Amino acid sequence: MLLELRRIYFHISKRRKIQFGLLILLAIFTSLLEVVSLGAVMPFIGILTQPQEVFNSEYLQWPILILKIETPEELIFPITLAFGSTALLAGIFRTLLLRTGISLSNLTGADLSKDIYEKTLYQPYYVHLRRSSSEIISGLTQKVRSVTSVIESFVNVITSLFLLIAILFTLFFVDPLIATISILTFGISYGLIAIKTKNILNSNSEIVANLQTKVIQNLQEGLGSIREVLLGSTQGIFTDSYNNKMRSLLKATGD
Numbered sequence: 009m010l011l012e013l014r015r016i017y018f019h020i021s022k023r024r025k026i027q028f029g030l031l032i033l034l035a036i037f038t039s040l041l042e043v044v045s046l047g048a049v050m051p052f053i054g055i056l057t058q059p060q061e062v063f064n065s066e067y068l069q070w071p072i073l074i075l076k077i078e079t080p081e082e083l084i085f086p087i088t089l090a091f092g093s094t095a096l097l098a099g100i101f102r103t104l105l106l107r108t109g110i111s112l113s114n115l116t117g118a119d120l121s122k123d124i125y126e127k128t129l130y131q132p133y134y135v136h137l138r139r140s141s142s143e144i145i146s147g148l149t150q151k152v153r154s155v156t157s158v159i160e161s162f163v164n165v166i167t168s169l170f171l172l173i174a175i176l177f178t179l180f181f182v183d184p185l186i187a188t189i190s191i192l193t194f195g196i197s198y199g200l201i202a203i204k205t206k207n208i209l210n211s212n213s214e215i216v217a218n219l220q221t222k223v224i225q226n227l228q229e230g231l232g233s234i235r236e237v238l239l240g241s242t243q244g245i246f247t248d249s250y251n252n253k254m255r256s257l258l259k260a261t262g263d
Contacts, residue, residue, distance in 0.1 A: 016155065019123065024116050028163075031108055035167040038101040039174035045091075045098040046178040052091040055084050062087075102171075109163040117156030124152065145224050154220075219256055226250045 017025075054062040059080035062068065068083070077083050131139075179187035230237060230246040237243055 016120070016159065019120060020116055021119060024112070024119060027112055031105075031112060031163070032166070032170075034101070034105055034108065035170040038098070038105050038167075039170040041094065041098040041101055042171055042174045043178055045094040046175065047181075048087075048091040048094050050182070051087050055080070055087045059083065105167055106164075109167055110160060113156055113160035113163055116159055117152055120155060121152040145228075215256070219253055223250065223253050226253060 020028075051062055051065075051068070054065075063072070063077075063080035063083055071077075071086070072083065075086060077086070176187055176191060179190065226246065226249055230250070237246060
């Protein structure tokens with residue numbers, strides 16, 4: 009997968025590469041907000057359960073002096089406000105990060121589709137004679153969409169990785185043992201899943217690519233020769249052929 013992504017990267021425009029770089033910066037900033045949001049949980053819970061201990065905490069002495077707070081009860085509202093604000097802000101940026109990643113992936117897919125179509129139109133005539141139109145249409149539509157899905161998945165993995173690092177950093181700060189156990193448990197689990205599904209995904213990707221072309225070809229043959237289909241009453245043949253190919257395509261996509 010990494011090899012395919014590397015090939016795709018060289019065909020992405022400079023503008024999109026800059027936008028992907030800005031997306032990474034947005035992911036880092038969102039991760040920092042997550043750390044702040046998670047860090048605000050402990051004072052919030054503490055001020056509700058042990059207000060005196062939180063009030064005497066050395067980490068809160070400077071805001072207590074600035075706000076001129078004299079009792080633990082007066083500290084409840086500022087801490088609640090800070091916790092709610094950071095949680096809300098982190099949620100807003102997390103949503104923004106998700107929407108931006110999806111939008112950028114779709115724009116990149118559209119760019120690739122346009123480039124493929126443009127290069128196809130500039131090919132010599134003898135190349136068009138030897139090339140199947142169904143293969144071209146499939147490449148411009150379904151296969152480009154598959155590439156877009158791969159880009160979108162990779163972007164989600166990268167952005168989620170920054171959030172994961174931020175969460176693990178906070179866990180290490182709170183309890184290193186729990187953080188270590190969590191890393192080992194999830195790391196081993198996802199590693200085993202990746203090893204088990206790698207060959208299946210590679211096999212299915214080839215099946216999907218071939219079936220996408222065959223589905224388009226079936227549609228072209230049926231609709232392109234509709235006169236012969238009507239005269240020969242062969243609708244059932246084309247319908248059954250299309251149904252079998254479509255079922256196989258959806259099965260390979262879902263496995």
